[in-house]
Amino acid sequence: MSTNAPTSSLSPTAFATWVILLLALPTVTIFYLNLSADPFQLVFKDDPDELAFLSRNGQDRYQNPGVVINYQPSSIVVGHSLAANFQPSRLEKTLGWQRVYNLSMQGSTIYEHRRVVDYALERAPVERVFWLFFPPNLGLPPKVNATDMVFPEYLYDWQRLNDLRFFATLPTNLAPFVAQKAEARRFLEERALVSGRVEQARDYATNWQLTRSNRFNAPNAVAEDVMGDLAKKPREFMELLRAGPEHLTPKDFASSMVSPTSSFHPNVESNLRGIVAANPQVQFLFVPMPPLSLLHWQTMRATDIESYLEQLSYVRSFVEIMSPYGNVEIYGFGLSPLAEDLRLYRDYGHYHMAVNEAMLDAMASGGARLHIDNIDQHLSSFDRRVLNYRLRSYQPVDIENSERLVKGELSLVDGREIVSAIERRSAARH
């Protein structure tokens, strides 16, 4: 490769031309292939008849920008998996909103939610933001991403030019997105959920329940999962629970403080309060306390009282900070009776769509509101419920019945405590 080997020397023009051609041709081909596929509608809007969304493996992080740009929502839902099953058409029907789109992302952090909200507010005429997260999310540092799912920051910044990065990926990387999109479409069609209607596909844009419904209606399995080893030691569990503090009064909560070392304040300031204050024309509906199963809270109270109190103090401080804003409504579902029913959970916190619907109904009727005047009483009542909650075991029912259950058409109570059920089963094994 030295100048002493001029046997096949080229003119500078030929040399430069060949270098450019050799490197440009493959990349142009890749761009062309990817751009013509464009599974997330980043450049080309899908024909409505082809509309189908995806909801797994972090694709939600890629599909949101396309949804915002192409469908111009006036109301959005953001949050993590506990917000993913809110159906836009149901929000429109129950709350009277228009052009609702669900932009939630599985396993996401408040920082990621904030990026989505920023993007949507900048690029669409958004009037309402429905924002759900569970309490520990409030204690995270202000700028963190989920570990196992890439958050493509470049799709959410103010530049459109760098969105091209998405198309500069090997076709083998993009092909699974295309295949999964087609699969999602087939799945919805097989269940007659989509028949060329945009509204129907939109309802399942982020939904995970359709593909994971088999985990519901198995209360014993959920209980064992939540309680861990303690599920096999019910007496020890009850002793642990009793060893914790007595029922906490509203006064106790009124004096509770978030630890000064917590990331809570920078997180709220930079990702939540700031955006609320900067957008007074937008209505924000926050749900910082979704209905996680009561068993989850009870287990935490018994085994890790500091975390339990810390998370409740996050909720209290959040309400305190946000209450003064006229464009904010805050909702808490810790007292929801559905939180007792483990049949409605696939694990400690992921609830059935019926719970989403019940939440919307409660909001429509003006219930479940939290504000600075009732938060201490609310948390105190919640603590009493957690303390007094008794596990129950249920006979299996068809999953469809859970929706009837929510509507009060079926009875929940079986009467037996799950503790004794576990004891019996354990004894039978031996």
Added chain:
Amino acid sequence: MVIHCRENNPGVEIQIRDKPGAPSGIEGPVPDHAMLFFSVEFLYVFLPVAAVGYWLVARLTGGRRDLAIGWLIGASLVFYGLWNPLYLFLLGTSILVNYALGQYLQVKRSKAVLVLALAFNLGLLSWYKYLGFFAGIASAVSGQGFELTAVVLPLAISFFTFQQIAWVVDNYRGELLEGKVRFGEYVLFVVFFPQLIAGPIVHHSELIPQFRSGELLRFRSDHLATALAFFIIGMFKKVVLADNIAPMPATVFDGAAWGISYGFVDTWVAAIAYPLQVYLDFSAYGDMAIGLALLFNIRLPINFDSPHKSLQMVEYWRRWHMTLGRFMRGYVFIPLGGSRVGPLRNHFNVVVTLALAGLWHGAGWTFVIWGTAHGVLQAVYLLWRKHTKWRMPMLLAWLVTFFATTVAHSFFPAHNLESALLALEIMFMVSDTPVQAANTAGGTYLLILATFIGALLLPSTRLLMSDRYEPTTYDNNTVSASEALRIPVLDGLRLAFNTRWLMFLAAVGGTTLYLIFSTSSVQDFVYFQF
């Protein structure tokens, strides 16, 4: 800090990559990313438009230099503004003030105006870069805490500030360029996009005359071919080598910040790998910058020249971040008295100059100590050379230099003094902290080893291109071939326009593009943070 939570925790599967020791209550606006030279948007949109547009302007206007310069200024401002357009005002203000003060100093040699100019530039730099550092010192001294609002560090502020300090100082000294420097020429000297973000720190006397040259608008295909070679090699060094080495030292030095010890071997490997990574990363930027500038018929200085081959400490700094070195020499070391003072003062000047070079890199004690350590090592070398007649054998001299620089560099990636000392304690086996494995893939060790050997065996880009490219330099303090390790295996390689080089560049460029296209995440250049 890494937090892993239970798998089914909604919303809490997180990884936190904030810098340990950073004040937890301060979080600025979400920064946007600079347009990297190897990013898709740069390679396939910005660069083709900028380059083709430039030559079209040159051709269609019959060689109107002012229009071509205007085009390049426009492209450069777009390039900078794509990071954050608000900071164009800052850049513009800095340019306007410095140009005006420089012009004034040409006419009237006023010390007060010089002081004003220096205060303006250093004040700007201090406000954005050193406020927290100085507040920390003031807080420690006074015992009172200060509450600071977060300030985003404007991209490239350290680079464009230094270039403009040189401009006003030279005007004060009466070291004037021939003819009046037009505003457009001055603006392009500061904002020329190939060197704007991370250098090389160019001197006005090596750039502005090129803007006036009759060669500026004469298209040369040999320049295009050489530019492509520079750019592809730089891109390879960054994407394939530096970015794949980076996680190893990052693991060890991030771990040290949390009190985690990674063991003797891993810490030494990290200590060796980090300067190697920075060298590859920063010299890659320089190579790409030179290639890009050459597309517009503009030559830039070389910034790195195989520093790992150095046989003594002074030579090391002639080969490491050479344009910063020459700036510090011209505008700090020589004004302090340079080497024309007594030996003690001379050594003191060396230490102070390098300590300030350290501070330029970052507002932290680790950077100051890093620079000071290099200064002390240089002073020790100068003393050795003065008082000893014995010349070390080449291999021993290399080993001593390599060992000394490796130890001194350990302060650079450390998050704080404690973690730097922890790393050093492990390296010198005086730590009793329990160790854990770094879990680095075997391939990474191999890559580090192969790259290190390559850094010793292969010629620098300067040598590789020496038949085709003559870098600019406004001083004579060039590298010394006799003070560098010479292993004549591949040292004679030179770029030639033949099919073998064509295949080589296609393979290297193709591999790099493959990596770029295989991943959606890219890493900024290390020196963007300075």
